[in-house]
Amino acid sequence: MxxxxxxxxxxxxxxxxxxAALYPEVEITVYEKNDNVSFLSCGIALxxxxxxxxxxxxxxxxxxxxTNLGANMKMKHEVLTIDTDxxxxxxxxxxxEEIFEDTFDxxxxxxxxxxxxxxxxxxxxxxxxxxxxxxxxxxxxxxxKQAKKIxxxxxxxxxxxxxxAFEVYGKEVTFIDGExxxxxxxxxxxxxxxxxxxxxNHGVNMALxxxxxxxxxxxxxxxxxxxxxxxxEADLVILCVGFRPNTDLLKGQVDMLPNxxxxxxxxMQTSKEQVFAAGDSCAxxxxxxxxxxxxxxxxxxxxxxxxxxxxLLKPTSKYIGTQGTSGLHIYDYNMASTGLTESAAKxxxxxxxxxxxxxxxxxxxMPTYEEVMLKVVYEVETNRIVGAQVISKADMTxxxxxxxVCIQNEMTIEELAYMDFFFQPHFNKPMNILNQAGLQAMEK
Numbered sequence: 001m002x003x004x005x006x007x008x009x010x011x012x013x014x015x016x017x018x019x020a021a022l023y024p025e026v027e028i029t030v031y032e033k034n035d036n037v038s039f040l041s042c043g044i045a046l047x048x049x050x051x052x053x054x055x056x057x058x059x060x061x062x063x064x065x066x067t068n069l070g071a072n073m074k075m076k077h078e079v080l081t082i083d084t085d086x087x088x089x090x091x092x093x094x095x096x097e098e099i100f101e102d103t104f105d106x107x108x109x110x111x112x113x114x115x116x117x118x119x120x121x122x123x124x125x126x127x128x129x130x131x132x133x134x135x136x137x138x139x140x141x142x143x144x145k146q147a148k149k150i151x152x153x154x155x156x157x158x159x160x161x162x163x164x165a166f167e168v169y170g171k172e173v174t175f176i177d178g179e180x181x182x183x184x185x186x187x188x189x190x191x192x193x194x195x196x197x198x199x200x201n202h203g204v205n206m207a208l209x210x211x212x213x214x215x216x217x218x219x220x221x222x223x224x225x226x227x228x229x230x231x232x233e234a235d236l237v238i239l240c241v242g243f244r245p246n247t248d249l250l251k252g253q254v255d256m257l258p259n260x261x262x263x264x265x266x267x268m269q270t271s272k273e274q275v276f277a278a279g280d281s282c283a284x285x286x287x288x289x290x291x292x293x294x295x296x297x298x299x300x301x302x303x304x305x306x307x308x309x310x311x312l313l314k315p316t317s318k319y320i321g322t323q324g325t326s327g328l329h330i331y332d333y334n335m336a337s338t339g340l341t342e343s344a345a346k347x348x349x350x351x352x353x354x355x356x357x358x359x360x361x362x363x364x365x366m367p368t369y370e371e372v373m374l375k376v377v378y379e380v381e382t383n384r385i386v387g388a389q390v391i392s393k394a395d396m397t398x399x400x401x402x403x404x405v406c407i408q409n410e411m412t413i414e415e416l417a418y419m420d421f422f423f424q425p426h427f428n429k430p431m432n433i434l435n436q437a438g439l440q441a442m443e444k
Contacts, residue, residue: 001023001025001026001027001105001106002026002027002029002103002104002105002106003019003026003027003028003029003104003105003106003107003108003312004029004030004031004089004102004104004106004107004108005028005029005030005031005071005108005110006031006079006082006089006107006108006109006110006111006249007031007032007109007110007111007112007246007279007281008030008032008037008038008066008073008110009037009038009039009110009112009279009301010038010110010112010279010298010301010302010305011110011112011278011279011280011281011301011302011304011305011308012030012032012037012108012110012278012279012305013037013038013060013061013066013305014278014301014302014303014304014305014306014308014309015108015110015276015278015305015306015308015309016028016030016066016069016071017061017066017069017309018305018306018308018309018310019308019309019312020066020069020070020071021069021309022309022310022312023309023312023313024070026312027072028070028071028072029071029072029074029102029104030066030071030072030073030074031074031077031078031079031089031091032063032073032074032075032076032077033076033077033078033094034075034076034133034134034135035063035075035076036059036062036063036134037059037061037062037063037066038059038060038061038062039058039059039133039134040058040059040060040298041131041132041133041137041158041298042157042158042298043057043058044058044131044136044137044140044158044161044162045158045161045162045164045165046161046165047137047141048137048140048141048144048162048165048166048169049164049165049166049168049169050169055134055137055138058134058137059134063075074091074093076093076094076095077091077092077093077094078091078092078094079091079249080092080099081249082107082249082250082253084107084250084253084254084272084274084275085253087103087104087105087107087274088101088102088103088104089101089102089103089104089107090102105274106274106275106276106312107274107275107276108276108277108278108308109247109249109250109262109270109275109276109277109278109281109282110277110278110279110281110301110305110308111245111246111247111249111281112245112246112279112280112281112296112301113243113244113245113246113280113281113296114132114243114244114246115130115131115132115239115240115241115242115243116241116242116243116244117130117239118212118239118241120212120213120214120215121213121214121215122214122215122216122217122222123215125215125217125220125221125222126217126220126221126222127143127147127221127222127235127236127237128215128222128237128239129143129236129237129238129239130238130239131158131162131238131239131240132243140162140236140238143236144166144169144171144236146235147171147235147236148171148172148235149171149172149173149174149232149233149234149235149236150166150171150172150173150174150234150235150236150237150238151173151174151175151176151225151232151234151236151237151238152166152173152174152175152176152237152238152240153176153177153212153225153237153238153239153240153241154176154177154239154240154241154242155175155176155177155179155181155182155183155184155208155240156183156185156186156240156242157183157186157326157328158240159175159177159182159238159240160175160182160183160195160199160328160330161328161330162238162240163175163199163204164199164202164330164331167199167202167203167204172203172205173203173204173205174204174205174207174225174232174234175199175204175205175206175207175208176207176208176210176212176225176227176232177207177208177209177210178209178210178211179208179209180208180209181193181196181208182195182196182199182208183195183328184343185341185344186326186328186337186341186389187335187337187341187389187391188341188342188343188375188389189343190356190373190375191335191373191375191389191391194333194391195330195333195335198330198331198332198333199330202331205232207227207229207230207232209229210227210228210229210230211227211228212225212226212227213226213227213228214226215237221235222234222235222236222237223235225237243280243296244259244260245259245260245261245262245280245281245282245294245296246280246281247260247261247262247281247282248260250262250270250275253272253275254270254271254272254275254277255270255271256283257283257292257294259294261281261282261283261292261294262277262281262282262283263282263283263292264276264277264278264282264283264284264304264319266285266318266319266320267307267311267315267316267317267318267319268304268307268308268311268319269311269315270282276308276311276312278301278304278305278307278308279296279300279301279304279305280296280301282304284300284304284319284321284322285319285321285322286321286322286323286324287320287321287322287323287339287407287408288323288339288340288345288386288387288407289340289348289350293324295322295324297322297324297326299325300322303319304319307319320408321408323338323339323404323407323408324338324339325337325338325339325400325401325404326338327397327400332393333391333392333393334391334392334393334394334395334396334397335389335390335391335392335397336389336390336397336399336400336401337387337388337389337390337400338387338388338389338400338401338403338404338407339377339385339386339387339388339403339404339407340352340377340386340387341377341387341389342354342375342377342387344387345377345386345387350379350386351379351380351381352377352378352379352380352386353377353378353380353441353444354375354376354377354378355375355376355378355413355437355438355440355441355444356373356374356375357373357374357375357433357436357437357440358371358372358373359371359372359374359429359433359436360372360429361392361394361396361427361428361429361433362425362426362427362428362429363425363429365425366425366426369394370392370393370394371392371393372390372391372392372394372396372433373390373391373392374388374389374390374396374399374433374434374437375388375389375390376388376403376413376416376437376438376441378412378413378441382412383412383413383414384410384411384412385403385406385407385411385412385413385416386407387407388400388403388406388407396433399433399434402434403434413437413438413441413442414438414442415438416434416435416437416438416441417435417437417438417439417441417442418435418438419432419434419435419438421434421435
């Protein structure tokens with residue numbers, strides 16, 4: 001059987017490794033536009049900030065490793081067209097310019113996502129850089145060496161991490177976003193207020209609730225960002241305004257969400273059973289809402305790529321959905337979230353309540369302790385937990401992995417109150433903070 005994998009970052013790498021292990025007789029061909037695989041883009045800020053000293057550490061596999069597993073690695077090859085009715089694709093060797101045809105029995109679309117590039121006047125000037133792959137990371141580092149004033153546009157996780165890295169690096173940083181607050185998709189206002197205050201305390205110029213209208217430059221290089229509320233000098237601009245699924249090759253051939261994310265069933269199959277999809281190219285079941293959603297995370301991608309291999313020959317292992325669980329470290333704060341924020345739930349017209357508590361992470365007789373703020377969001381009608389967030393200078397982020405399991409298993413706030421957790425003064429209190437959240441919610 002001939003299996004073709006298009007794209008090889010997280011989902012593609014996981015699929016290839018597992019197919020090679022499970023089915024050594026299968027012929028695997030991989031098409032990848034870049035010269036590398038498995039790049040951890042979430043490590044770009046750590047690389048930029050000098051925390052990750054060796055850029056090779058941001059890769060967990062290589063073309064050589066996958067070749068040694070038996071895959072035919074066509075690196076620096078771009079797939080131009082795919083016909084899923086005839087199981088044929090046309091590809092181009094980007095080094096030789098050769099264009100050729102190939103066939104497949106099974107197709108695995110792991111083409112990932114690509115940054116949204118807004119149509120803004122002046123955007124094609126030098127020193128306006130995207131932030132996605134290894135090439136971008138190196139470009140940012142080189143350009144940042146000479147830059148004095150840096151503007152980061154887009155206040156998601158990557159944007160916030162880059163702002164911190166540049167500020168620590170000694171740069172004058174302006175943080176621009178169209179929303180009223182940063183990280184609005186991941187955290188509610190009481191959390192983002194704390195992070196914004198921390199950024200301001202470190203000298204970051206916050207330019208929120210404003211839209212970029214144009215980029216002005218000198219001698220072909222960007223010099224200023226103009227928004228609906230002001231003008232900001234910048235000799236380097238990083239665009240982090242979001243990602244879109246990279247799925248144009250299958251447009252009109254398989255079912256997709258309006259944004260182009262490929263819909264897959266619980267076995268990672270598209271609407272054409274010989275075509276699988278995984279990772280940032282597709283939409284997956286979001287357990288808090290029980291609807292397909294686009295949630296581009298490396299964790300989801302690796303799980304989905306693994307499941308493609310498990311289900312390649314026949315439906316075997318089901319994907320159990322996602323809660324969109326994620327974490328972040330900014331300055332001294334550790335934070336994480338899973339499921340729906342309160343604001344997102346209300347935007348979806350869900351009838352929810354929340355319990356927000358502040359508690360020290362361990363007994364006050366210990367020599368040190370830190371305050372923790374935990375918020376749990378749950379449905380009014382069923383008391384089903386649908387989201388949670390935590391922030392502290394202590395690392396309490398693993399509690400959100402626990403809350404992710406609670407959402408996964410449709411647990412209620414009452415069940416959270418009496419779940420079994422250990423107690424040890426070095427780590428927590430006799431009544432775990434998650435238990436406390438459940439109990440206080442019941443009292444309300």
